[in-house]
Amino acid sequence: MTHAHALQAKDVTGIGDEVAAAWRRLWRRRDAGSDSAEGSFWTSGVTYRGYLGANGQATDSWMTEQQVRETQALLRMAAAAGRLGAWGVELAGTHWVWSDEVKAIHEVPADYEPNAEEALEFYTPASQELLIAAFDACAKRGEPFDLELQLVTAKGNELWIRAIGEAERDATGRVTHVRGAIQDVSKFRAVADEARRTAERLTQTLESLPDGFILLDDEWCFVYVNPEAERILRRDRNELIGRSLLVEFPETAAGRFLEKCQNAIRDGVAIEFEKFYPPLGIWVHMKFSASELGLTLGIRDDTERINARREILRLKAQIESMRATRPA
16 A cells, blocks of 8 residues: 555444544545645544554554544533434435434434334424425435424424435545434424514514504614504604614704713613604604613604693683683
8 A cells, every 4th residue: 555644543443424424534634735645545444543644653643542432422422412413324225324312312212223214204294395305406416405394203202303414425426325414403493482472472562552662773773663653653664664763754863852862872771751743743752762672762642632731721821811800
């Protein structure tokens, strides 16, 4: 064997296909980056212990058998903790291989050997369609996939998993294997679903508020406008989203409104005030505050209340005037 750089190996415990593939890529990259390398080789079923230089001596990166075992143990622990497992299929013989964690996710015995039909039956009908289409594209055209799928384990438990896969080709470019990983993401999915439901409940609450509610970003652009705010402003909220309050309603950029709001942001307080808005001919009661979500502006059309109060004051003044001019 004419090879300036070689791998020292000892025929001991074999390593998994997925780890072997990762190591093979690593050594190929190292051989490709060495001026003295003439090629590379790989022997399955052995544990590689070190990388020899051109003089046949082990380099400083030499890895002991104990270090290999410790590394493999850490990988197994990480896979178990993250509910992450590897799988592979040889297309020629449709031979499937599942790691221990993949079997644990499916809740099947450790000696379980899947085939294509059995592996597919774990998934719900909708997920089966997605998986068949993605796997077919990967096996025929080498297209990788990354899907969230729902499966029912051998014990009847429903899970959501993330499945990724990629093609492995031979020297001629033909796809020979599809390999990948799956991870149980049920807990993450549950958290995301709860967050979505919370957001939906919050949106429903805001939509039904009797007062107007507006959410702005740090650039004073509309993020959300509820129906009552839409009515008060007399603008279609879909047209306002993404646009600046200060541009769409330029009167807010002048006078004391903007100054008061900026002071509230600086001091971290909420402020309330009333303002007559000439373009709409209405009195608006506003409550402004800043939060992690953005700038919130509560508005209420107080025109009717203020006009009624003014009318009462006018009548009181008229009555007082009449009393003052009445003869004693």
